[in-house]
Amino acid sequence: MNLLNLSFRYKTPLWGSILIVAATLAVSASLMNQAYDDLMSDLLNSSTNLSRTLAKTLFPTMMHEEVWRAFEIIRAPLHGGPDGSLVQPEMIFALDNRQQVFVSGQPKSLPLSADIRQFGEEYAQLADRIVASPEPDAAIIFSGSRHIYVAVPVAEEGARLGTLVIVHSKDVFMARFKSVATRGAVIGLLVLTVLLPINWYWGQRTAVPLVQLARSIDSVAHGVPPKLPLETYAYRDELGQLFEAYGLMVKALQEKALLEQEMIRSERLAAVGRLSAGIAHEINNPLGGMLVALDNFKRRGGHDERTLKTVAMIERGLTQIRDTVSAMLVEAKVKSRDLLPHDIEDLQMLLAGEAHKRSVSIHMDSDIAAPIALPATLVRQILMNLLLNAVHASDTSGTVRCKVRHAGDTLTIETENTGRTIPPELMGHLFEPFISSNDTGHGLGLWVTYQIVSQLGGQITAESRDGLTRFSVSLPTGEKLS
């Protein structure tokens, strides 16, 4: 798997962590390097100072060959400092000009007047350097595998009697350096334990909304209906702007989808309307002829009982077909007078019987005071259908309210009833024919209403929730007919 293809959730904190670790390591390494150099130069400086002082003190004793006094001089610094002190020499010895031991702090390992070269390769190298030293007065610093040697001449005014050598153990030095390094490492780890979780937290904080956004956009691209991400992003940075833009896009997409749905539905309704009107016309014409023919047949007389019974049955059937078909035949272009205030008032009376049967009270609220340029018959039919539906859908002892308002060029009608909520799956097909939520009607009322409203150039919407169902109709008012 390619690291670069990782999710931002991991990539951001991962790169951050790598950078933090690398930076911490780099800083720690340079500090340790510095500490090493400082420690080493401290050691060499103090050692050189000590050896110069000792060499000066040693000069007269070497001159007088006072081995014991020389021993007392070099013995003092060997037992001076506390244990583990960095500058505490491990051994001090003085060589004469033939590189033989004049005195040594550890006479058991470096006996008097023995040639230093015989005690190991490092001592031999040291002796060679002392002999080869171009500057007679310079200090010689020689680093062996486990020891550091600092050698200065024992000399006064150019008279050189020998060399003083101070030996430091690298173990002590390394132990001290390790303690410094350990301290540095612990601090580095502390920094990491603080920075890494912070980095991880910030990485996640930035990446998680981004990842969600990416997923949402991805699902939109794959046709899943768009919806807003679960989490919002509260800050006004680029990510926040992205979220805002996405929100706007989702809203626009949702509106577009809604609009499309609405268009499809009204197109469907229009198609159904055209189809049913066409069929109704086609049926209506022969139907009229058939009913006239039956009427004539009956009038001629002389038919036996059985025939009459059959004819009556056919007549009933045809009448039922005519009723149904005529209900479907919405003829908006019928001649009608303008809507008058009392048309509305009449309705209450017409519905009183039905309302009484179900103990439903009807409240009419109309502000119409003058004639309105809308066909009275159709408006009355709209109101009749909606109110009858409301009365039927209402609970017993419920209330049906109707509000009619005329403002500007628009007449608005609102009916409400309490009672059962229309199930959501039905809402989309409410205005289609033969759709009914109860068993009593034939299911054409709302369809007819819709057809009338459509033909009048108006709109009808329904909403039903929490036990309240409301139909709203708005109709553009035209010029007065009379």
Next chain:
Amino acid sequence: MLRVGLTATVPDQYQLIEEWRRYVERKLKRRVEFVRRDSYIETMDLLRLKKLDFAWICDYPFVYFRSQVRLLAVPLYQGRPYYRSYLIVPASNQSTASISQLRNKVFAYTDPYSNTGYLTPRYQLHQMGEDPAQFFRQTLFTWSHQKAVEAVAIGLADGAAVSGHVWDTLSIIKPELTAATRIVSRSPEYGFSPVVARPSVRDEDFRNMQKLLLEMAGDAEGKALLRRLNIDGFIAGSPRLYDEVARMMKAVNEK
């Protein structure tokens, strides 16, 4: 004021020496100064220059500078006015049984005017027919019996000859030091390092000082001081005690 010289015959017990000085001051009812010098020759010079009135020196310088000193008192060690020289080697050396086995080794002398720390080992080598100047690979002077013991203990020297009295005293006050050394042999007895006066000292001072030393063992405080000095007391003594040293000196042809 009386000035008393001290040498390496007394181990480095500075507090004891100060207490002894105050004791002498109280007894003599006059100011007394103790002057410590590492080498016998310096002390002998100070006596000669009348910078000192009395000095506790070694038997060898007493013989060597016989005409320049007057015997004041001789300490009693283990009840007798004698002591010995110990030949010591590091404790790790278990094989050496005689000074003859220290050929080409590093040897620590105390002082060129010490009997037990210089004359005795050289006399022994001389008796064996060896040349003391060539026998050892290297020799060094520590200017103190105690330091000669230290030099052997730490291995700076492969051997040393020291005053038996000092070694015995160190084995009490610094047992860890003597434990690092081993006594190879003990010499015959020699007259103990004497306390001397310069010949020109006033008779009264001489008598008072001699009386004080001889009576030290008689009072509790003096006895306590003597015990810490690891001696039993002082006697007037006789120069004859040191005839053997004189004989050795002649034998080694030192004079």
